[in-house]
Amino acid sequence: MSVQMQKPTTRVCERCGRTERWDNSQSAWQHASDSDRGHPHCIHEWDINGSFTPYE
Incomplete structure (x- = not known):
């Protein structure tokens, strides 16, 4: 059984609301x-x- 690492694909700034995607x-x-x-x-x-x- 192999462990799979997940990476975030989107992120949002909690201060100004800027949204980015990878x-x-x-x-x-x-x-x-x-x-x-x-x-x-x-x-x-x-x-x-x-x-x-x-x-996972």
Whole structure:
């Protein structure tokens, strides 16, 4: 039985609401939508925390 590691595919800033998605082709986080870019000077606090379970 093999353990599979899960990676987050989306993230949301808990301060300004900026939403990003993981783009495998660029190996980087990208804006999920052009209309919701959040605050430009926000020090983002992403919603990926201790409640995310990386292993199945």
